[in-house]
Amino acid sequence: HRLSRDSAAHQPLAYLRLRRAIRNVVEHRDIEPGQALPSERDLSRALNLSRVTVRKAIAGLVEEGILTQRHGAGTFVAERIIKPMSRLTSFTEDLRARGLNPRSEFFERGIGEVTPEESMAMNLSPGVLVARLHRVRYAKEEPLAIERSVVPASILPDPLAVRDSLYEVLESLGARPRRALQRLRAVSLGAQQARLLHVPTGSAGLNIERRSFLDDGRVVEFTTSWYRGDIYDFVAELHTD
Numbered sequence: 095h096r097l098s099r100d101s102a103a104h105q106p107l108a109y110l111r112l113r114r115a116i117r118n119v120v121e122h123r124d125i126e127p128g129q130a131l132p133s134e135r136d137l138s139r140a141l142n143l144s145r146v147t148v149r150k151a152i153a154g155l156v157e158e159g160i161l162t163q164r165h166g167a168g169t170f171v172a173e174r175i176i177k178p179m180s181r182l183t184s185f186t187e188d189l190r191a192r193g194l195n196p197r198s199e200f201f202e203r204g205i206g207e208v209t210p211e212e213s214m215a216m217n218l219s220p221g222v223l224v225a226r227l228h229r230v231r232y233a234k235e236e237p238l239a240i241e242r243s244v245v246p247a248s249i250l251p252d253p254l255a256v257r258d259s260l261y262e263v264l265e266s267l268g269a270r271p272r273r274a275l276q277r278l279r280a281v282s283l284g285a286q287q288a289r290l291l292h293v294p295t296g297s298a299g300l301n302i303e304r305r306s307f308l309d310d311g312r313v314v315e316f317t318t319s320w321y322r323g324d325i326y327d328f329v330a331e332l333h334t335d
């Protein structure tokens with residue numbers, strides 16, 4: 095690594111110099127996003143700096159969003175995901191485009207009767223059957239989002255067919271969403287959500303609701319998601335009319 099004794103040690107504002115040195119290391123990808131930094135103890139020994147100095151430098155970079163800390167696991171280079179808002183893509187497609195491997199862990203994958211709220215949102219008659227998928231979505235071992243999707247059973251009769259990508263299965267059924275309405279709302283993640291997403295309770299999250307439509311106007315999915323606010327940047331291109 096580029097962290098050398100000369101660059102960081104024995105300087106008046108040693109923590110600022112160390113902070114700059116670590117930022118450099120991250121920018122040059124000497125440590126890749128998602129990889130761990132050496133421990134505080136190792137850094138302070140190797141660079142001959144006090145633990146306080148090392149901790150202060152790291153705290154500054156955590157605040158900047160360059161590093162993240164996971165309780166008991168250490169300090170890691172953050173992996174932010176920049177997501178354009180105007181394209182109707184799937185989680186799987188978004189991650190694959192970044193060279194990441196998506197994975198799902200399901201809590202629920204079954205068929206049931208539509209709830210009043212769902213029937214309103216999806217324009218379905220009461221009593222109609224829907225497929226429900228409730229899952230945590232990961233990039234490798236890192237949880238990124240919790241997602242609860244509802245699809246009319248007339249479109250997705252066998253929810254077990256969805257192992258990773260809902261959109262892939264819909265595509266194979268000739269029901270790939272063509273248009274969607276999406277709403278984003280800032281939330282602070284509750285204890286249970288935070289635990290599933292490996293972040294501290296009260297962390298910032300994005301609550302996203304997506305209703306997708308087929309060409310004929312039928313609602314194909316009603317999905318409510320909680321994305322980690324420390325990972326996702328949503329960007330949109332804006333035009334004047």
Ligand code: GLP
Nearest residue numbers: 184185186258259260261304317
């Ligand atoms: C995003 C959207 C969801 C959509 C999902 C499909 O996460 N917010 O509304 O259901 O993508 O992703 P996949 O095809 O990977 O299951």
